[in-house]
Amino acid sequence: MLARIVLKRGGKNEGESPFWISFSDLMSALMVLFLVVMAVTLVAVTQSIDSATRASIERSAAINKVMAMIANDPKSTGVGVDQQNYRINLGKEVRFDSGRFTISVPAAQFLRSYIPVLLTAKDTPEGMRWMRSVVVEGFTDEDGTYLYNLQLSLDRSRSVVCSLFQSAAGSDGLSAEQLRKVQELFLVGGYSFNSIKKDKSESRRVEFKVDFWGLEEKRPEVTDVLQGKEFGKC
Secondary structure, three states, X not given: OOOOOOOOOOOOXXXXXXXXXXXXXXXXXXXXXXXXXHHHXXXXXXXXXXXXXXXXXXXXXXXXXXXXXHHHOHHHOOOEEEOOOOEEEOHHHOEOOOOOOXXXXXXXXXXXXXXXXXXXXXXXXHHHHHEEEEEEEEOOXXXXXXXXXXXXXXXXHHHHHHHHOOOOOOOOOOOHHHHHHHHHHEEEEEOOOOOOOOOHHHHXXXXXXXXXXXXXXXXXXXXXXXXXXXXXXX
């Protein structure tokens, strides 16, 4: 005769299990910790972005102020100041004959009277902070070979700088202090005929390119290597 065996199951009370309570609390704590870390990270990143954005805006505002100062100077009348691209086209004031790089007397006088505009802009707080250099860029028309015009364009930009150190009879030259600033600030470059105009006479020109420091750009240490150094002659 078979005996019936009855298995009695114990009742489950999973909701009261200490293990599940501890695990649930641990997961909740980890979630809260994760949210806190994410919030702190988000705040830090946001502040970093805001700081970089603010620095970029302040730099742009300072550069715009410098270029506006140059453009609004009465001596810039007749001079093309491109405030967006930081370029100054001297226009008809400084033009060259075909194949020549000689600066005329009126052009030299104009240059010596106009350069203080740039030096004054450099001496402003914004200029001292961001203005790195002024590049004198020479250009030619399309006549002649590339290498010939490259040399010619360099000679034209060099002639512009040379004219600043020469005081013509009956005209006011730059002071020694101003010439020191020119020595530190001005560079020369040549573009051959890579940027010609429709009119050949307009192509035989010189432009100033105002160069500014970048936000993360490392600046060289200030030295006195140019102190007392002779200007020389062209």
